[in-house]
Amino acid sequence: MTNNSNNYFSSDFKLGILGGGQLGKMLLYETRKFDIHTKVLEASKEAPCRIACDEFVLGSLMDFDAVYNFGKQVDVLTIEIENINLDALEKLEEEGIKVYPPTKALRTIQNKATQKLFYTDNNVPTADFSRFAYASEIEDAIENGGLELPFVWKAAQFGYDGQGVKVVRSIDDLKELPVGECIAEKMIPFKHELAVIVVRSVSGEVVTYPVVEMEFHPEANQVEYVICPARIDKIVAQKATEIALKVSEEIGHVGILAVEMFQTQEDEILVNEVAPRPHNSGHYSIEASYTNQFEQHIRAILDLPLGKTDSKVAGIMVNLVGADGYTGEVVYENIAEIMAMDGVTPHIYGKKQTRPFRKMGHVTIVDEDIDEARRVAQKVKETIKVISK
Known part of the structure; x- marks a missing residue:
């Protein structure tokens, strides 16, 4: 345990939050309760966080320079969304900025295929799945008997709130799927x-x-x-x-x-x-x-x-x-x-x-x-x- 001479309260300490949505807004209820100075990076000037933080910076979370430059101005950096430029976070960590959760953990989690492989590598029980570089490969896998309908399709990246997830019950359901890297997961009753x-x-x-x-x-x-x-x-x-x-x-x-x-x-x-x-x-x-x-x-x-x-x-x-x-x-x-x-x-x-x-x-x-x-x-x-x- 660090001693609490780390003075976060009513001080010059700056907490950076990547993402300006409702999760950030609710985090800010707590930082205001403790009087911790906050700075938020977000691409939308209409973001829920804009009214509750001490400093609001407009910029894309996927842009290396925006994330890196923002991170250089704070003492501790945290996130309220996973879809962030991880290379910028890694460079900030190398330069001594505290990033939580650590970039290594985010790399495992950000891509759903990587996340699933991590479970199998670490003997964590999870539904059986197949990984595809392109959604177009799924049809072949069904025809060759390597994949059974129905299954749950998940985009490997950038899914949220039910986006990037679809139950595939027939070949026709494949038509609307985005083309990129994905997983097909066994449906669990x-x-x-x-x-x-x-x-x-x-x-x-x-x-x-x-x-x-x-x-x-x-x-x-x-x-x-x-x-x-x-x-x-x-x-x-x-x-x-x-x-x-x-x-x-x-x-x-x-x-x-x-x-x-x-x-x-x-x-x-x-x-x-x-x-x-x-x-x-x-x-x-x-x-x-x-x-x-x-x-x-x-x-x-x-x-x-x-x-x-x-x-x-x-x-x-x-x-x-x-x-x-x-x-x-x-x-x-x-x-x-x-x-x-x-x-x-x-x-x-x-x-x-x-x-x-x-x-x-x-x-x-x-x-x-x-x-x-x-x-x-x-x-x-x-x-x-x-x-x-």
């Missing part, structure tokens, strides 16, 4: 999708949050509900936590690592994928936990003692995504109605324009009783609509 958030500090202190359960939207491939605690057997929860800890240790991240998993019909745990940053599956923690995931990420990357991860109450998170058929200036219809319900807190991300399935916010529902929270969550989901003017 799972009981539950679970996630465990692991937090690791610079000096190696590690804590985990309770296992959460995710209910997905069948078409959009986006999470509809995150339920904490997961409604699963204790033995399954323990197994999920142990596997998440193994992944965290092998990857060697610093900060938050969200490990998404499948619980199979036989109660095996298979790792689906990971995210090395605050994550949708941890948003419930703002209202429900002793220490929320964003504060925890800041503590970890600054090597401060990690906080308590237990929940104070049961928490359910509902994503607010743009309604199908609406594009333009956003309107949150019936928001007062949901705020009239007990234990309901909306979070609005600050994106002025809505489009179908765009993540616009989330709502947390807390209650002593998980079943009651789930019932209210359903009501919230049915009541609020994200539409346009």
Whole structure:
């Protein structure tokens, strides 16, 4: 543990954040609480982070010079999105800038094919998969019997929020796929999708949050509900936590690592994928936990003692995504109605324009009783609509 003479609070210390979206905005709630000076790099001047940081810099996260020059102006650099120019991060690390999570961990995670190979190399249970340099090779693999339908297609890079993932049930489904590097993953008939958030500090202190359960939207491939605690057997929860800890240790991240998993019909745990940053599956923690995931990420990357991860109450998170058929200036219809319900807190991300399935916010529902929270969550989901003017 470093001694806390490292004065981060009300000082000249500068924390750099690569990415200006809602995850960055929620990180900034915590840096403002602690009075830590922040500087954000983001390509869009409309980004949710622009109002909450001390300094806002316009620039592309994929541009070497933009990332390198930005990194030279801060003391510690962190991310809120994985799609970043890693060569610039590597050069900054070589020159003594602290980058968390380390570039080595990001290289493993940024490309989904590399990430999957990492699991097989490290004996981490994961669904069987094939790797393709070009999507056009998939059809040959099906015809030669090397690949069976249905399967899950994933772009190797730059997928997010259900983009870059598609269930392929027939040859026709291959037509719309982007051409580049990808993986074809065996479809797992799972009981539950679970996630465990692991937090690791610079000096190696590690804590985990309770296992959460995710209910997905069948078409959009986006999470509809995150339920904490997961409604699963204790033995399954323990197994999920142990596997998440193994992944965290092998990857060697610093900060938050969200490990998404499948619980199979036989109660095996298979790792689906990971995210090395605050994550949708941890948003419930703002209202429900002793220490929320964003504060925890800041503590970890600054090597401060990690906080308590237990929940104070049961928490359910509902994503607010743009309604199908609406594009333009956003309107949150019936928001007062949901705020009239007990234990309901909306979070609005600050994106002025809505489009179908765009993540616009989330709502947390807390209650002593998980079943009651789930019932209210359903009501919230049915009541609020994200539409346009």
